Amino acid sequence: MVLAEYAYTMRVTMAGNVYSFGVVLLELLTGKPAVSEGTELANWVLRNSAQQDRWDGILDFNISRTSPAVRSHMHAVLKIALSCVSVSTEARPKMKTVLRMILNAR
């Protein structure tokens, strides 16, 4: 139970929802929960995604290994997820844009 003194307020915003959606995308891509071993998934991915050649290490290997096509599709979705969890609110796309990007992801 979180005691009131450890609680905090937050404004629920569209950009905040986009961030949370980005985390759900990352869960689907990595197979890891949003928080594990005390580390937040979004932080972990952001830390390890600076170089694109290391992206394979982020993806759920059991899934990405099924075929090169799946792997490259996952890369495309990972790119979208990364934009959703941008630290800056302004850098996060609107949900409508996110949907279009996901549908067009190749």
Add this chain to the structure above:
Amino acid sequence: MTRYVQQRTSLFLSFLFLLFPSVFSQLSSNQANTMMNLSKLLNLSDSLWVATKDPCSWKGVNCSSGNSSVTGLFLSVFGLSNSNFLPAVCNIETLQALDLSNNRLGSISDEFINDCGRIDGLKLLNFSKNLLSGPLPAFNVFVGLEYLDLSFNSLSGNVSLQVDGFPALKSLNLSSNNFTGPIPVNLRKSLMLEELQLSMNSFQGTVPQEIANYQNLSLIDLSANNLEGSVPTRIGNLAKLRILLLSDNKLSGEIPANISNIPTLYRFAANQNKFGGTIPSGITRYLSFLDLSYNSLRGPIPTDLLSGSNLQLVDLSYNLLEGSLPAKVSESLIRLRLGSNRLNGSIPPSFGTLDNLTYLELDNNSLTNEIPHQLSSCRRLALLNLAQNDLTGPVPAPLGNLGNLQVLKLQLNNLSGDIPLEITQLQLLSTLNISWNSLTGSIPSSISNLQRLAHLNLQGNNLRGPIPATINSMNSLLEVQLGQNQLSGTIPMMPVKLQIALNLSTNLFQGAIPETLSRLTDLEILDLSNNNLSGEIPESLTEMESLNQLILSNNQLSGVIPDFKHYVSLNASGNSRLINNTATNTPQESPKKRRSVVVPVVVAVVAAFLAVGIVSIIVLSFSRRFLKVNDQQSQSGENLPSPQVIQGNLLTTNGIHRSSIDFTNAMEVAADPLNIELKTRFSTYYKATMPSGANYFVKKLNWSDKIFQLGSHNKFGQELEVLGKLSNSNVMTPLAYVLTVDSAYLFYEYAEKGTLFDVLHGKLGDTLDWASRYSIAVGVAQGLTFLHGCSSGPILLLDLSSRNILLKSLKEPLVGDIELHKVIDPTKSTGSLSTVAGSVGYIPPGKQNSMLNLISNKYSKFNLYELVVTKIHEFSYEHGYRILSCKWFQTA
């Protein structure tokens, strides 16, 4: 730059190598070859393993003195995902330690186990924090192995013979996997065992007697499993035991008394179980840390329990303990938590001798008499929580001497007298809550000395006079609750950082609403109701960007209501001279036809209701069982009013649903905990099979949790009418609802696969292929896009996470909990979860930092780590997250 240097160096070295090949290594050519081979298999970046250098200088490689042989490979966090290099490792016959933790390895091959098992000198094997799955491999022949760590993987199945082959084993760590079945005790040859860590699995059955055969055990961690039954008394025979952790199981019976015979035992935790009976005396003779919170322990606290000379932390909160507080208390105590019991009597003045006491929590008991002024001698005290007792007398002025105090909570007592000026000397104070007492006098103007104060709550007292103008200089204030007093005068300038709420309701304030309030651009709730305020509502209030609730009812305001943004919930009723020309803001009771279906089922105790005269209302009553279960669910055990169904309302226009949904049937289902299908953060889902055979989810929101807005049935009904009209195949639209006095029940289509979280991270994880995952991503995006683009204004999700995305099939997600942001009331700051929105991991970083800032403002560095770990543990327990380390805190 460094890269350049590295390139240069490696060039230089390869040049040297050409000249003097013998410089290369002192390793035998065999080992050098093995290492070169390994280097190729691992395919590491050049900077880690530079092929031209001596392998003994490679990162993570340890060699014997003189670099004649490789003795250790420490490859933690090397980004390894392919296990094919493992057999090659076993060619290093001199290997003593192999650490592969924190990688992404998916399997350990039999070949590795056979080959490496033959290395006599191999003492340490660490595969923790990888992606190992499937059953535990059979480690038959590791003759010299002393440390085996497989924690934080996804291994499953029973553990028995696989761990039979370790004659020298000292430490076995299988924690945080998915193991089931009984606790393994057939480690026949491992009588040397010192550490057994099996926490965070699904081990079942009892704590076996045989565990006491391992006489060298010093650490036993069985926490967070499904263990039942009582703890075997033989555990007291483990003469070297130092730490015994049994937390978060279903253990019952009594706390084993003979742990008091173990002189080495310094930490014992049995919290979050079903232990009953009384606490045996003597158990803290040697202990430093004792946690028995969240059990059903009864009777008095033994008089010697708090007197153990080594005691530092005692947590007995959330039990059924009675009687008075023991007067003999150990001076080594740092933290004492006895909250939420049934303790009575006075707080012993002897507590004043506790020089090390930093946290004292005695809240939610029945303690009486005055707060002893001797508490002011506890100089280290940072947190003093005596809320919700029957304490009387004044707030002791000497408490002003507690220079380290950061949180002072005295609310919900019968304290009287003035607010002592001395309290305003507490330089570090960040929370001051003396609400709901009988304080008199005025608010001292020296309150502005409290420059760290973030939460000021004095509501529900008899305070008079004006709010001191100095309040404007209190730059840390986030929340001001002064409602229900007799404060008067005009509203002064308020500090601009106010964020959570400014509540001045039910006082005697007069004059106009000051324009200056519009500076409070972060303020979310402004309640000025039930005062004598007059004049117009300043137009500038519409510029308060964060404002979402504005309550101005029952004043003498006049003029035209300005045009507030659509998301501002405005209540301006009871101002007879106020003109509303927009008409859209105040919810209207339009006589639209409500698709209500009255369910004329009257069962059993109607006669009783007749007697009380509620015949005219549409009343349903339920079987005893229903009432009883609800009583049990009210944790406080208070006698809440019996739940009565007011009305069953159909929202859907779909004829099939309308004919299938049977309210009586559904309510019976929701009365039985056995029908619980899943629990999310704010709600419980029941699976209801209707007489037609169709399945539905019945989701229960508990009003009595206080986080939901109470007494707003009508408004909630209206919100649901709006939500019920939404139609999107990826949104969980309510089909019908029932509101009772203390709960709301919402009906939805049944989603048979459960939550995305369980499917993705549970046992089914591997079955979710990419096609399904992509389809879920598209579906959730469609649902969210639909909600954000609603023509009546965006519908935002309070707490979007994989725990409230439900799956109709493995490819069809439904976004759930869409009604929450409409019903959760952030003003109820007494509610424990009230101001928390969003789950850890799903909250954007800036917002999270503000939480951490709050914490760090409040607690001295000295105990911050311990505190945060505890709090994170409590938080994670509540939300099913398993957070073990403090990494989150450190990196945030």
